[in-house]
Amino acid sequence: MSASKLLRKYETVVVTRTNVGAEAQRKLYEKMTELMEKAGARHIRFELWGKRRLAYPIAKAVKGIYMYHVYLADSTFVKELHRQLKLSPIVLRYLSVKLADGIDPDTYDYEKEKQFDELPADLEEPQRRPMTGWEAEFQNGNLGLDLDSDEDEEELDEEEEDEEEEEE
Amino acid sequence: MKSDKPDNKKKRRGPPRRKVCPFCADRNVRIDYKNPAAIKRLITERGKIVPRRISGVCSRHQRAVALAVKRARHIALMPYASTGAVS
Numbered sequence: 579m580s581a582s583k584l585l586r587k588y589e590t591v592v593v594t595r596t597n598v599g600a601e602a603q604r605k606l607y608e609k610m611t612e613l614m615e616k617a618g619a620r621h622i623r624f625e626l627w628g629k630r631r632l633a634y635p636i637a638k639a640v641k642g643i644y645m646y647h648v649y650l651a652d653s654t655f656v657k658e659l660h661r662q663l664k665l666s667p668i669v670l671r672y673l674s675v676k677l678a679d680g681i682d683p684d685t686y687d688y689e690k691e692k693q694f695d696e697l698p699a700d701l702e703e704p705q706r707r708p709m710t711g712w713e714a715e716f717q718n719g720n721l722g723l724d725l726d727s728d729e730d731e732e733e734l735d736e737e738e739e740d741e742e743e744e745e746e
Numbered sequence: 747m748k749s750d751k752p753d754n755k756k757k758r759r760g761p762p763r764r765k766v767c768p769f770c771a772d773r774n775v776r777i778d779y780k781n782p783a784a785i786k787r788l789i790t791e792r793g794k795i796v797p798r799r800i801s802g803v804c805s806r807h808q809r810a811v812a813l814a815v816k817r818a819r820h821i822a823l824m825p826y827a828s829t830g831a832v833s
Contacts, residue, residue, distance in 0.1 A: 591780070591821050632822035642822060646780070673821045675779075 765802025
């Protein structure tokens with residue numbers, strides 16, 4: 579018998595804005611993992627699904643970046659996570675689903691899913707995560723993972739250039 | 747009740763075909779909101795969930811489909827409603 583409290587296995591999908599740049603995405607990721615550490619949750623798996631067209635516009639955003647986490651935690655953590663996500667200006671939507679109950683974090687086989695548990699070193703060009711059925715469907719379409727090239731961003735860049743020229 | 751209308755009878759050839767639930771037939775297909783491709787054909791072009799009297803899905807799997815569609819809608823992987831036109 580182990581002394582650890584039994585935890586639940588959850589998955590959380592977070593949809594964020596596309597026009598905030600890779601740095602903000604990374605910050606959000608780090609904040610989430612930090613929260614998990616603090617709350618004694620165990621992070622199991624992370625996937626970056628990339629930029630995808632939303633089925634309907636949310637807060638004027640047409641595209642969103644999807645992040646996917648799997649972790650062991652208790653219900654109070656999920657509550658706190660949701661509170662934090664609600665406060666974040668770049669988060670459009672989130673969804674948490676309980677996958678399993680009564681898991682002992684000490685005996686859980688992390689290695690089984692651990693191979694996915696790393697944030698790609700370079701968020702500009704993250705690795706694609708193979709998923710059954712998913713890759714096949716979206717390979718040609720919206721799984722473009724080029725997080726920084728967004729229409730809005732391009733416009734901003736142009737404005738900056740203009741300013742620079744004026745200064746000269 | 748005796749049927750006096752041979753015309754109607756003539757139209758139906760044999761007993762109605764029994765629909766088989768696609769998820770019972772192929773147990774490898776998982777109903778998952780994260781993979782809308784698998785459940786896409788169970789919604790109409792307008793984004794409505796197809797009733798199981800049409801699709802032939804069994805009640806257990808229909809419940810799973812409904813849940814998956816609703817979850818997928820929340821995170822905008824599937825539309826709540828669409829006009830059918832490509833926007």
